[in-house]
Amino acid sequence: MTHAPGAQIVEIIKNNQKDLVGDLLATMKKKVIRLDKSAENEIIIQATQLLGFLEIAIPQGQLSDLETRAWDDTRQLLSDFSQTRAKEGFSPIETATFIFSFKEPLFTLLRTSLSNNPQLLAEEIAVTSLLFDELGLLTISSYQKAREQIILRQQQELLELSTPVVQLWQNILALPLIGTLDSARTQVVMENLLQKIVETGALIAIIDITGVPTVDTLVAQHLLKTIAAARLMGADCIISGIRPQIAQTIVHLGVNLEDVITKATLADAFVVALKTTGSSVTNS
Amino acid sequence: MRSDEDVVRLRKVVREELISLGFGLVDQTKMITAASELARNTLKYGKGGEGHVLKLKDTVRIGLELVFTDDGPGIPDISLALTDGYTSGGGLGLGLSGAKRLSDEFMIDTESGVGTTVLIRKWKVS
Numbered sequence: 001m002t003h004a005p006g007a008q009i010v011e012i013i014k015n016n017q018k019d020l021v022g023d024l025l026a027t028m029k030k031k032v033i034r035l036d037k038s039a040e041n042e043i044i045i046q047a048t049q050l051l052g053f054l055e056i057a058i059p060q061g062q063l064s065d066l067e068t069r070a071w072d073d074t075r076q077l078l079s080d081f082s083q084t085r086a087k088e089g090f091s092p093i094e095t096a097t098f099i100f101s102f103k104e105p106l107f108t109l110l111r112t113s114l115s116n117n118p119q120l121l122a123e124e125i126a127v128t129s130l131l132f133d134e135l136g137l138l139t140i141s142s143y144q145k146a147r148e149q150i151i152l153r154q155q156q157e158l159l160e161l162s163t164p165v166v167q168l169w170q171n172i173l174a175l176p177l178i179g180t181l182d183s184a185r186t187q188v189v190m191e192n193l194l195q196k197i198v199e200t201g202a203l204i205a206i207i208d209i210t211g212v213p214t215v216d217t218l219v220a221q222h223l224l225k226t227i228a229a230a231r232l233m234g235a236d237c238i239i240s241g242i243r244p245q246i247a248q249t250i251v252h253l254g255v256n257l258e259d260v261i262t263k264a265t266l267a268d269a270f271v272v273a274l275k276t277t278g279s280s281v282t283n284s
Numbered sequence: 285m286r287s288d289e290d291v292v293r294l295r296k297v298v299r300e301e302l303i304s305l306g307f308g309l310v311d312q313t314k315m316i317t318a319a320s321e322l323a324r325n326t327l328k329y330g331k332g333g334e335g336h337v338l339k340l341k342d343t344v345r346i347g348l349e350l351v352f353t354d355d356g357p358g359i360p361d362i363s364l365a366l367t368d369g370y371t372s373g374g375g376l377g378l379g380l381s382g383a384k385r386l387s388d389e390f391m392i393d394t395e396s397g398v399g400t401t402v403l404i405r406k407w408k409v410s
Contacts, residue, residue, distance in 0.1 A: 180292050182288050182292075213295075213299075213316075214295055214313070214316055214317055214320055215317070216317045216320040216321050216324070216379070216382075217321060217375060217376045217378045217379045217382060218320075218375065218379075220376065221375060221376050244309075244310070245309045245310045245312070245313035245314075246313060248310055248313070248314070249310075249313050249314050249317045249386065252314060252382060252385045252386045253317065253321075253382035253385070253386065254368050254378045254381065254382055254385070255376065255378060255382075
């Protein structure tokens with residue numbers, strides 16, 4: 001029998017795969033509440049796969065370094081596993097429990113098979129413990145990555161959602177701004193608006209800031225830049241939705257909006273825009 | 285404060301505190317805007333730092349105090365920095381002076397190479 005670290009554990013995995021998977025399920029059920037039939041089947045498949053990969057990887061790989069080639073399959077499997085879990089809404093603890101639940105049944109089997117060699121038993125347990133800790137950390141980090149990807153995607157979706165440019169009338173565009181205007185969003189807003197001005201040949205663009213909670217100098221500067229750019233393209237801008245408290249704050253800040261047409265409501269701005277473009281709406 | 289998101293978060297905290305103290309909508313907006321300016325200065329010129337929100341109370345009034353501290357390069361000329369329209373970073377040059385006008389009390393302490401601390405307070409008769 002070889003004394004390479006992890007040799008015993010490979011033997012045990014090889015000979016007891018079925019039992020291990022069964023024990024794993026039992027351990028997980030003790031710790032995790034949510035396990036329906038399909039989830040159980042999934043775990044059986046993934047656990048069997050993982051044990052298969054470990055069987056191949058442990059003898060040829062460095063146990064302390066999971067970045068080496070020998071662990072490619074294992075890493076891939078665990079990263080897929082964590083990502084699915086993250087998307088399905090499992091907690092990181094539930095995700096990592098999958099890996100840590102292997103420890104108990106493996107240790108039990110090790111104890112039985114090495115009962116006459118306590119020194120080797122201790123070594124093997126230490127090696128196995130370290131290995132599964134590493135694997136557990138790997139699932140957590142993959143889980144985290146998957147979550148970050150979800151957040152990033154949502155941010156991007158929000159960015160697109162929150163900046164619609166709508167045509168109100170012939171030659172009149174409206175841009176209802178909602179939420180915080182940071183640099184990234186303002187950039188998108190400005191691009192969308194200028195693009196739409198080109199497409200529609202609009203003469204007036206109404207920027208409505210009813211939904212912007214705070215207008216500080218940075219927001220004001222962004223607005224002024226957008227207005228200047230629109231003006232260069234031949235479109236005039238009206239800022240609407242200036243609430244009383246925002247008006248007072250802008251005055252105290254000392255921001256100069258005198259060169260810009262501003263209105264309290266979008267309706268007021270629309271009337272001005274209609275007049276400027278020579279259209280009118282009458283009640284009949 | 286390390287990123288733009290922290291500025292948004294700070295504004296939210298300040299807003300909640302002001303509402304809980306019973307400040308009116310105008311004073312809320314003024315203080316939040318001042319907080320936003322100073323927080324962004326801390327981030328942009330101070331290369332990040334800390335923002336502290338404190339509730340105040342004396343015999344006749346209650347208030348909110350905001351303290352922004354950074355260990356950035358400091359401000360070489362405070363009166364120049366408080367001049368409307370002066371900016372060293374491409375802004376409108378109204379943030380610091382605007383924050384002073386938007387608050388009831390304004391204190392600034394800066395030392396070249398050591399950092400800058402700005403304190404503002406808003407009071408309300410309780």
